[in-house]
Amino acid sequence: MRWRRKRRSGSWIAALFLFFLVTVPGWELFLRPSALAAQPLPHWNARETAVPPSPSDDAVLGRPLALALDGERLYIADALDCAVKVFSTEGRFLRSIGRKGQGPGELSFPSGVCVSGGLIAVADKLNFRVQLFDREGKAAGGFKLPFAPDRILALNGRRFLVTSNPTAKRAGEKLLHIYDREGGIIWEGLEPRTSLDPVKDAFRNMILVCAGSEGDLYVIFRSGERTVRRYSSAGNLVEAIDVDPAYAFRNVETPDAGHGRLKLAGFCWAADFDAGFFYLSPPEVLDGKDLGPGRTICVVDPRGILRSVVGLPCAVHRFLVAGDRIFAIDDEGSLRIFEVDR
Amino acid sequence: MSRAFPVLTTVALCAAGLSGTPGWPVDVRICSSLAEALPAGSGPALLVFFAIDCPVCYEELLEARFLVDRGGWAVDVVGVSVARRDDLQAFLEKYVWTSPVVLDRRKAVFRRYNVHEVPYMVMIAGTETLYRDDPYLRPEARRKELTKCLTRLFSR
Numbered sequence: 001m002r003w004r005r006k007r008r009s010g011s012w013i014a015a016l017f018l019f020f021l022v023t024v025p026g027w028e029l030f031l032r033p034s035a036l037a038a039q040p041l042p043h044w045n046a047r048e049t050a051v052p053p054s055p056s057d058d059a060v061l062g063r064p065l066a067l068a069l070d071g072e073r074l075y076i077a078d079a080l081d082c083a084v085k086v087f088s089t090e091g092r093f094l095r096s097i098g099r100k101g102q103g104p105g106e107l108s109f110p111s112g113v114c115v116s117g118g119l120i121a122v123a124d125k126l127n128f129r130v131q132l133f134d135r136e137g138k139a140a141g142g143f144k145l146p147f148a149p150d151r152i153l154a155l156n157g158r159r160f161l162v163t164s165n166p167t168a169k170r171a172g173e174k175l176l177h178i179y180d181r182e183g184g185i186i187w188e189g190l191e192p193r194t195s196l197d198p199v200k201d202a203f204r205n206m207i208l209v210c211a212g213s214e215g216d217l218y219v220i221f222r223s224g225e226r227t228v229r230r231y232s233s234a235g236n237l238v239e240a241i242d243v244d245p246a247y248a249f250r251n252v253e254t255p256d257a258g259h260g261r262l263k264l265a266g267f268c269w270a271a272d273f274d275a276g277f278f279y280l281s282p283p284e285v286l287d288g289k290d291l292g293p294g295r296t297i298c299v300v301d302p303r304g305i306l307r308s309v310v311g312l313p314c315a316v317h318r319f320l321v322a323g324d325r326i327f328a329i330d331d332e333g334s335l336r337i338f339e340v341d342r
Numbered sequence: 343m344s345r346a347f348p349v350l351t352t353v354a355l356c357a358a359g360l361s362g363t364p365g366w367p368v369d370v371r372i373c374s375s376l377a378e379a380l381p382a383g384s385g386p387a388l389l390v391f392f393a394i395d396c397p398v399c400y401e402e403l404l405e406a407r408f409l410v411d412r413g414g415w416a417v418d419v420v421g422v423s424v425a426r427r428d429d430l431q432a433f434l435e436k437y438v439w440t441s442p443v444v445l446d447r448r449k450a451v452f453r454r455y456n457v458h459e460v461p462y463m464v465m466i467a468g469t470e471t472l473y474r475d476d477p478y479l480r481p482e483a484r485r486k487e488l489t490k491c492l493t494r495l496f497s498r
Contacts (some may be wrong), residue, residue, distance in 0.1 A: 060447045062424050063393075080393065081426055100429060109395065255478040289478055331458065332449055 042308040046338035051091030059093035070115035077113040097137035105139035116154035123149035143183025156215025166192035187235030210273035244306040274321040370434040379442040394433040402461035
């Protein structure tokens with residue numbers, strides 16, 4: 001009698017399991033998060049859209065380091081030309097903002113750009129400041145920083161996230177800094193990893209940041225860690241997302257370049273977040289000696305599960321995803337636009 | 343008059359040094375292509391790919407000139423840069439660099455010689471590439487390799 005009751009309850013559980021398995025798509029992943037690794041991943045193709053050529057020398061990108069999209073305008077921070085180049089979403093060059101210098105409206109090695117409330121914010125690296133421009137390219141203020149800014153992101157509530165590279169010269173350095181539009185510091189966090197090897201530390205402290213959809217932000221280490229950290233716009237660590245092991249590290253041992261050999265576990269060369277998905281580009285191993293930009297972009301869901309892979313016709317240094325479009329900077333520093341066939 | 347002249351000259355030179363440009367006109371040569379910098383029939387040339395905002399590149403440019411002059415080798419030293427014309431002009435005037443420099447805004451020369459980082463040196467003779475920097479070597483080791491290549495070339 002007791003055995004029969006047990007068997008009946010067991011069959012109920014089995015029926016319930018079968019019901020979930022059939023009706024809830026992807027439910028099995030709760031049991032086995034890397035289940036997708038065993039299945040062939042959907043491979044999305046990227047069709048290239050030709051960028052119209054421009055006769056202007058200003059349209060050429062010298063050393064493009066960051067992209068930002070605002071409606072129909074694409075902004076690219078060009079560190080070599082000390083300017084922000086403005087393109088249409090079709091890739092037509094519109095104009096250049098800023099020039100080399102230290103005064104208002106002038107830039108020195110702009111390394112990051114973002115758009116917030118109609119203003120273009122630029123991480124003016126060698127001038128140690130954030131500079132603001134209006135849409136017409138006129139200087140609209142800014143604020144000084146106690147460090148050389150690297151990247152800049154617009155967050156909710158007229159806030160900016162500014163990242164920095166550790167110098168190992170100041171105690172208590174942080175990698176992330178949140179400022180209000182007037183330059184008031186709101187929060188600083190994420191301590192750099194330190195060891196006795198400054199070269200190793202430089203690699204280990206390279207981070208990528210992406211703006212989330214709710215004013216939050218994501219931090220991805222470029223090597224050595226396969227976790228995506230999510231922070232609120234106030235700087236609180238909300239969660240740490242482990243990325244699917246199917247998204248593999250790219251391991252390389254660098255040659256001795258005066259500072260000894262270095263073992264690197266390359267994780268991500270460039271990243272973006274769009275419509276609830278992470279787009280992570282794994283680095284490629286070059287000549288077995290170094291890591292360089294890759295030709296694929298992996299689509300990872302908010303739980304860290306690898307969902308598909310986008311194949312590109314060229315290696316990309318930086319990219320920005322907007323729906324089915326990918327705006328990218330290739331290995332030669334040119335703008336490339338792709339349409340993704342999902 | 344004779345006593346004041348050296349004093350005035352020193353003051354003028356100091357003023358020029360402080361302003362970042364020499365006090366006399368510098369005849370810089372900015373070429374729009376490699377063909378313009380190296381006309382047909384030119385001998386071997388050492389291409390130095392550099393960026394104007396990179397102090398290491400500037401050292402490499404000077405080192406290349408110094409290396410070739412010291413060895414007495416008949417090699418043209420040609421700089422290649424993607425900088426804006428006015429920025430490049432100011433840079434060359436500041437450092438009194440009168441050897442030809444190719445302004446390669448569209449990166450045609452960079453692409454042709456597959457150059458992805460600066461500073462980087464390539465030695466060519468016509469269409470033949472005689473030497474390329476190994477990016478995984480230290481600058482001193484690269485220079486050693488280049489010297490070996492130049493010695494081999496001119497001892498034929």
